Amino acid sequence: MKERIISAVAAILALALTVGCSENGVNDADIIIGGAEHTALSPIEVTSDNVQNSIRVFDAVTADKKNSMFSPLSLNMALGLLAEGAEGGSKEALNRYLGTDDYGAFAESYMKVVKEKYDVNSGLDGENKNVFELANSFWADKNTAFKEEYKSDITRKFGAEVRNLDFGDKNGTIKEINGWVKEKTRKMIPSIIADYPDDLKAVLINTIYFESRWNDEWNIDKNSKETFTLLDGSVKELPLMRKHVSGYYENDAATAFRYGYRNGLDFIGILPKQTGDFTIESLDIPSLLENETFDYDVYAKMPRLKFETSLPLSDALSEAGLSELFNADNADLSGISDDVLYVTDVLQKTSLELDEYGTRAAAVTEFLVGAALPREERHVDLDRPFAFMIYDREEKQIVFLGKVTEP
Numbered sequence: 001m002k003e004r005i006i007s008a009v010a011a012i013l014a015l016a017l018t019v020g021c022s023e024n025g026v027n028d029a030d031i032i033i034g035g036a037e038h039t040a041l042s043p044i045e046v047t048s049d050n051v052q053n054s055i056r057v058f059d060a061v062t063a064d065k066k067n068s069m070f071s072p073l074s075l076n077m078a079l080g081l082l083a084e085g086a087e088g089g090s091k092e093a094l095n096r097y098l099g100t101d102d103y104g105a106f107a108e109s110y111m112k113v114v115k116e117k118y119d120v121n122s123g124l125d126g127e128n129k130n131v132f133e134l135a136n137s138f139w140a141d142k143n144t145a146f147k148e149e150y151k152s153d154i155t156r157k158f159g160a161e162v163r164n165l166d167f168g169d170k171n172g173t174i175k176e177i178n179g180w181v182k183e184k185t186r187k188m189i190p191s192i193i194a195d196y197p198d199d200l201k202a203v204l205i206n207t208i209y210f211e212s213r214w215n216d217e218w219n220i221d222k223n224s225k226e227t228f229t230l231l232d233g234s235v236k237e238l239p240l241m242r243k244h245v246s247g248y249y250e251n252d253a254a255t256a257f258r259y260g261y262r263n264g265l266d267f268i269g270i271l272p273k274q275t276g277d278f279t280i281e282s283l284d285i286p287s288l289l290e291n292e293t294f295d296y297d298v299y300a301k302m303p304r305l306k307f308e309t310s311l312p313l314s315d316a317l318s319e320a321g322l323s324e325l326f327n328a329d330n331a332d333l334s335g336i337s338d339d340v341l342y343v344t345d346v347l348q349k350t351s352l353e354l355d356e357y358g359t360r361a362a363a364v365t366e367f368l369v370g371a372a373l374p375r376e377e378r379h380v381d382l383d384r385p386f387a388f389m390i391y392d393r394e395e396k397q398i399v400f401l402g403k404v405t406e407p
Helices: 001-018 052-061 072-083 087-099 103-118 148-158 171-186 283-290 313-326
Strands: 031-034 131-141 161-164 200-213 226-229 235-238 241-245 248-249 254-260 266-272 298-302 305-312 341-356 358-370 386-392 397-404
Touching: 052 072, 052 087, 052 283, 052 313, 072 087, 072 103, 072 148, 072 200, 072 341, 072 358, 087 313, 103 131, 103 148, 131 148, 131 248, 148 161, 161 171, 161 266, 171 200, 200 254, 200 341, 241 254, 248 266, 248 283, 254 298, 266 283, 313 341
Parallel strands: 031 305, 131 161
Antiparallel strands: 131 200, 200 358, 226 235, 241 298, 248 254, 254 266, 305 341, 341 358, 386 397
């Protein structure tokens, strides 16, 4: 599962290559995207394959965007935090989306892999850091009772930091959460939360920070511009980076190249064979990744990139089989607290900076968890003379009608 998630993250990151860029120096594609509105989405067919589910969610939430980036791994980690406290149908739905009935076991293993294998400082000059870091956190309203077993499990399996805050102090809570996000993403994403509802009880957050030099720098002539063809067929002139690379992929829908970073991860640039607009699902990423060959001399070129993406994910996740998590009457998060909890909102932000020297990327996924307001009580005590019916509700037929004055 580890290899599939890394490959999917790398492949989706690389899709930024297929979109338009602006025209100046290192900020050739300095296009800032954010503030997307919630929209009604069509149902998303969900399978037991998490990579496929991630691709379908990505296609759904980015259909109207020019440049976009999404982190399946960050979303999966945040969903995994939730799954540790889910029960019944909610647990089953999360397991189906994540493609495993024990994401916590994967998270525990993968967090160790990331820390031991990828979180490396090259030590070249203090600036050339080669880093891949994941962080998880659970922010708890100090006035709500959360189960100690849940907090212990996410701390052990996800390395999650558990923080208790006074959610009644909204300004203080927002400042502390955003400060943590800013620190973990090395200032690439300075904030994730601007406000929250009064019934907020917990916030679950995953962050990913990636920074690495290329194995060798790309070649670029800043004074020479080439053409980049946009979706509408028009072209724009901008410098393109060039490199002789090794790995080559091809299937019926796309060709791709692979080039490595010093921190051990790979960049995969994917070019659809069909011109014009496309979906990620149409590229058949799983088959593409299975068809790597080293039989060719591969020459690649691409633009520098710099952009941000903000993706509200509540609607897409609802359509991907997780709708009950957003419904106070159906959500079962009883492993987290005895309060009736449900998810009120999900947001992911990402940021990318890519040039001839290397790449910086960051992601934050935030789940807001609220509590259902207690319902007003009503009592019907049949402790004095009363009437009763035996009723066929569907056909609206009174089968029996009775009256009791002395039982």
